[in-house]
Amino acid sequence: MLQAGPAKKVSIYVGEDHQYHGQSLYAAILDFLFYRGIAGVTVVRGIAGFGADHHLHTTRIERLTENLPVKIEFIESPEKTAEVLPKLHEMAGTGLIEVQDTLIVKPSEVSAKHAPQVSALPLKREGKAKLMRIFIGENDKWHDKPLYKALVEALRANDLAGATVYQGILGYGANRRIHREGALHLSHDRPVMLSVVESEEKLRAFFPVLDQMVQQGLVVLSDVDVIKYTHDSREGERRKEARP
Amino acid sequence: MKLEGRAKMLRIHFGEDDQWQGQPLYRAIVEKCRALDLAGATVFRGIEGYGASTLIRRPHHLSFSHDAPVMVSVIDAEEKIQKLIPCLDEMVAEGLIAISDVEVIKYVHQDGARS
Known part of the structure; x- marks a missing residue:
């Protein structure tokens, strides 16, 4: 549960058509963050943009409509953010990840009971x-x-x-x-x-x-x-x- | 029905073609479990295997003949499982029956949630 006070805001920029293990990348990242108990995530689709490869993706020219920019954004405690960042780094592929310090003035509230958070424990496999x-x-x-x-x-x-x-x-x-x-x-x-x-x-x-x-x-x-x-x-x- | 804590899991391995009184043995076993009011039973079909007879069981492609290996898994309290064993002795002519310990974490259903 997010508390008022200092927190991290993470933005991940990827292409709408990017894939991760056979499914769309932004959906895979969204699923990952959801199941890891991140407080909240928003996915925003851009209408135009370009990235590292300097290809312009825009809705204005029909043949360039594919692979529009997608931004996945969430705000979490610094500890939780640090916990998910390595995996996000691996998932994002060619995309960009940005972390900024932010201040939560008023945390959002859940109406019903929320899912308890699960902490990762070291694997023991033999x-x-x-x-x-x-x-x-x-x-x-x-x-x-x-x-x-x-x-x-x-x-x-x-x-x-x-x-x-x-x-x-x-x-x-x-x-x-x-x-x-x-x-x-x-x-x-x-x-x-x-x-x-x-x-x-x-x-x-x-x-x-x-x-x-x-x-x-x-x-x-x-x-x-x-x-x-x-x-x-x-x-x-x-x-x-x-x-x- | 309640089921919690220590329980037993019984698994029966045999062939899909095995019969009991004119119907598939796996169906007869599930019906017997229900008649004895056991908590649940699930039948799984394997894709290949061999057993006591060392005959390889393999579903034939392009034909309606099966005889794939089949496993029925039943979980309940030990007393309930013990009641099922004499019936199985009679019904399962060829196969394997094994029991193991399990711990029940959750056993739930929603009344009337499904028609």
Whole structure:
């Protein structure tokens, strides 16, 4: 929750067409800031501008309409700002990030209860860990997007080690209602399970977010031993090569 | 129904083609779980696997024959799970049944929120 007093104002300038892991960059940054519990963010689309490459982007000439400038702006405490800046630096790519000192005269207020903030804890990825399973329905929504998708985004934004979504073919849960695939696989009300392996502290730190997002379903934890958790940075290239 | 704290997770692995009294075994198991008032059951279809018979199960492309591996996962209090085991003994002719400890973090539903 923002307090009146000194704070930081961060502005990130990117192009509307810029991409980040297959989705639009400004949307990815917005999601990241949202799930990291930033107090508030505004995205503004410019009508004309140019950047480091000195290409003029404007709505006035039709063929130059693409890649209009987008400004993502938020105000946060210096600590919180410092916490998200490294990731923003990585995400912004060729864009520009500006931080200025500002003074909050009156913080904005929330009407309902707000999401508790989650602090990042160091990752521990070998040895004893916990496996969290979340059972929900494929149709469950969170802010108009599929809940399982929102959960994966939230987990990623909170730096959890990884998540996998499984689709069931039949099942029932707390509401006693049978979920199953319909004829010709046209029904989309199948059971869905997410599985996440992480240290117990990181999982518990995520519970407040989970609590707010999962309105119906089952969440369980069990003990696991992590045997291997590796990442091959060359994998992307190898996959490209394998393509015909 | 309430479910919290320590609980058990039971997982049953078998084939999608396995039958019980004329219907798919996985469906029969889910119905049995409901009849016994267990908290929930979910069936997952695997994409490949092998089991006790060491026969590789693999869904055939371009055909309606499946026999993919199937797993049913059931979570409830230990007493409830124990009640299910004798039924499974009878129903599952070939497969694997395993139990593990879990801690229930959340088990919620909204009354009447979904029709």
